[in-house]
Amino acid sequence: MTASSPRIPDTRKISDTPKISDARKIPDDRKDHPVTALPALVARHAERTPHALAVVDGDTTLTYRQLVTSARCLAAHLHAYGVRPGDRVALLMPRSARTLVTQLALWWVGAACVPLDPAHPRPRIEAMLADSGTTLTVGDSKLLASAAGTGVTLALPEDPLLSGEEIPAADTGPDATALVLFTSGSTGLPKGVTVTHGGIAELVSDPHYVTVTARDRVLFHSPTTFDASTFEVWAALANGASVVVCTTERPSFEDLAQHVERYGVTVAFFTTALFHQLAARRSRLFSVLRTVVVGGEAMAAQQARAVLRAFPWLELVNGYGPTETTTFATTHRVTDADCDGPVPIGRPCAGATAHVLDEAGRPVADGARGELWIGGSRLANGYAGRPELTAERFVEHASLGRLYRTGDLVSCRQDGVLDFHGRADDQVKVRGFRIEPGEIEHLLREQPEVDDAAVTVRRPAEGDARLAAFVVAAPGPVPRAETLRTRLAEQLPAHLVPDELTFVERLPLTVSGKVDRRALADLRGVTVTEDRAEPLTPLQQAVADVWSHALGCEVARADADFIAYGGHSLLALIVTDDLREELGVTLSLPDFFASPTVAGHAALVERALLANHSDLHPDAPEDTDGH
Template identity: 85%
Template sequence: MSADSVSAASAASAASAEGLPALVARHAEETPHALAVMDGDTTLTYAQLVTSARSLAAHLRAHDVRPGDRVGLLVPRSARTVVAQLALWWAGAACVPLDPAHPRPRTDAMLADAGVTLTVGDSKLLEAIDTAGPTLALPDEPLLTGEESALAGHAPHAAALVLFTSGSTGLPKGVTVTHGGIAGLVTAPTYATVTARDRVLFHSPATFDASTFEVWSALANGAAVVVCTAERPSFEDLAQQVERHGVSVAFFTTALFHQLAARRSRLFSLLRTVVVGGEAMASQHARAVLRAFPWLELVNGYGPTETTTFATAHRVTDADCDGPVPIGRPIAGAVTHVLDADGQPVAAGEHGELWIGGSRLASGYAGRPELTAERFVEHVSLGRLYRTGDVVSARPDGLLDFHGRADDQVKVRGFRIEPGEIEHILREQPEVDDAAVTVRRAAEDDARLAAFVVAAPGPVPGAETLRTRLAERLPAHLVPDELSFVERLPLTVSGKVDRRALTALHSAPADGGTIEPLSPLQQAVAEVWSRSLGCEVNRPDADFLALGGHSLLALVVTDDLREELGVKLSLPDFFATPTVAGHAALVERALLADHSDLHPDASEDTTHGH
């Protein structure tokens, strides 16, 4: 082991022992005026961050937050997110991040599972979710009262975050991530370069485990967090954040990386380190980026939330792109084993299930002891391990290759999804006899969640009606991009749903009727849609979501419209009217507004009929 590796290991060990809040406090003492957090409107030095967090911790304790409590956090992504999370830790509580976009039934289930005693956050968001439990609105401005809370101690195994992932029973499951797990991941990392001179982009939802890397890899190493406050940042939003604030390190889900790579985004010309994770990395995109931006440190990260974000990582080289990109070797205290169905090691090159151990395993699932015992196993000779359900093989030098899932769990746009969760809710609908959910790949780097429904006797609801009902109970990433009606679900010889055969099925024929001709502007919009959706779009009432569009493809379309028509559409506007005619109207309105700015008399001339 090199001297640098020994130094990094000892730093990570020390951080795990004393906890991240103490490490951030030490940075505040050593470099009080160094930039810690910025979100466009707010900048906080390390001294200001620590003072604000300690003051807020005192405020929380005054409202009966006690060590060991689980506290929900509901705030828009901003500097306050970082201050509040640090303050909760300072008060000794575990943070349960909540997403204001999630339907209320899902949020209620999360609060119950996690054993949340109080939910704090933005007053308007708290009113909107209208939870039955106690709530506390956080001050609008950072508290700088001079009243500061003493730092609560944090044992490495103590709960830091409860992050929810998709569950096969129709309910999300909360992964209890420990202080030691996060500290070990982010302190003096050897798998990616993060130094005190860096600025790390925070653009993931706080409910997504990637946010632990984005926020705490910066603050554990004296670097700055650059918060992207746009709720759904477009490609251009991300590029502007990186450009304007000198971001040098960023994480992207694999699907987002593929889209940015295909467009040769200028992001890559500005960044030094890019960490990618969530799904299998496409070799052609990795190679294209490395050849266009040869200085880039491109890291392929792998790891379920249960192993604290990343368990393995690999710095990708051009040579790696001759075949599937490996997921690398264990990092930051993780230990990996490739085992057969009997829990015995397999030989190099042979496929087996990846089991993960080491110091960063989660405590288990909040409120789910049976599931915890099933997935976190005490192996007879290898100790406590997490069964990933992923199939891998090890090369002779120990490098791991990923070969997919052992079960039906899938990943779409970085989100881990249990099809059973969606199927469960579909089958609860009175008009549905059966349902199956799988992934359809329109292209190698375009995965779409597809639902196939067998209708019950009687009137059949429209696909959009069912998608709307799902959206009332599930977060957006669990609502299928496509929903098709089929006469029956294909089965394998063993009687299980044949998910591969599902993707070959087609939906019931759409309603007939005359297709209205497209106006020139609608035609321009339709051509942009057609390229992204991979199908011909030829009618004004064509619906982006019904055609398989999703949030990532929406980023592609808005970026193409900006480049080709000179109009920037916001994502909220995009999804408010997701038809060709609706988008054409938005484009026309924006073009007229631009014309009016250039010619002040234009609106007056129009009014007078000139």
């Protein structure tokens, strides 16, 4: 097709409809409803169906009336403490019903919520607090004492407040900031995306791209710092459905399946990497779910087809969208026919617009590759405290208005469906997390023993993506790889710490003098020299065999460290599930990472087997004297 073809999407809004006869007036998928603040959406259901179930948190339940009453009372408590409209308040607490109540209370009083992850290192939390301009950190008293850093803190009541003083809701407009969510930054610092009330409300109000009704139960298992949690919580509460909170800090495959089964979950979001593993195992949770939304990376057609054929009733939605576009910008309901090739990312949803443009911001022809620019009413306000970066990424297009440059390469089919073709820059995605390699490289180069460094993604097997760092050592003694990884872990969250770290004499370069990341990805990762002097016990050997299968390399030492061998959180899920199937023992992820060696895991397995054995003999005499 030539550049003068009438089908070029010059100012076209690619829309969630197959009809494109009038390219300039294509409606998006929104239904006729006013965009309003999130507290008003939830309060509306509290008025209409006050006794309907809103939140399930273990054995604790909240109806819509109880949820709103508790949020209003907590809002009064926060207001009395001095929180006012426009304030930014950090939230530090485990995933629970209290998390939902607190977010709603902050919005009720007119403040923005800045979720923090208690697992993040203190320096990163302090950087987030500074960048976001928070005036107060609220949450769990123990976490506040250990991880909140400097600044004013307020411990919140442990139980929901179901009675007390209430205040009227603040007059919050759609452009007001609701959340500040941090993503990886290329300068060595995270950047906080300011997501608006209107953006979230439009995403979740009576959505056309996914089925969520008042009869549904939606699983909430993502970290509150991850934008997927916005969908998990507020798509449910904006539509009268129930939120099922997975309170396990790091749920295993079995934990997720048990939560879905026990509480009758019907809708769930999974990162692409997690979905691929669940699909490969034909997880029984698919037999309970009606709708699965997947996002974060390119969906594998083989795994999508396997799930659709094994569970033909399933509504499988492929969601795409950076945090800057409020969780999902485009969606596609996947069919078996889609799996004949790469699964598309679909059409814009819920008020978003999409434009495929060249480097100069001009439209490209249908079928041609270009950068995806997102527009519409759900764009974030920008980056907290970063006006220059905001101006760079959120641009005023001469004819299309305000757009966000995604940096992703796509092409548009004749029917308006978008296909994804990767990144235009060095940014990568690993296990659903958006990662700027420059952030990690910056910290590595600051180490006195390091001359240069480059970070990329290595894929030793299908569905296994590993963040790999390649380091050129400075003159002098070469540091241990684990020493550098430990230093990075003191400043970065776990998903930004490289799974592998390899020392090289020099970094491969392209003809233009840039680091050749394609050549880096082809280099071998960490090589571990095995010492077989100490034979493994039978139980240690069984654990080592499971490790070897998951890690893709032979493990033959009792002191072998899971992280040093390239293990990461998703591989840990695989290992714990394999141990459960092979040995009949379930290890929690906290225990798994507390003793991440073959010997440590074997000891945990032995302890669990002995406990199971004692359960089988309840009449056995108790050892009361310690012998």
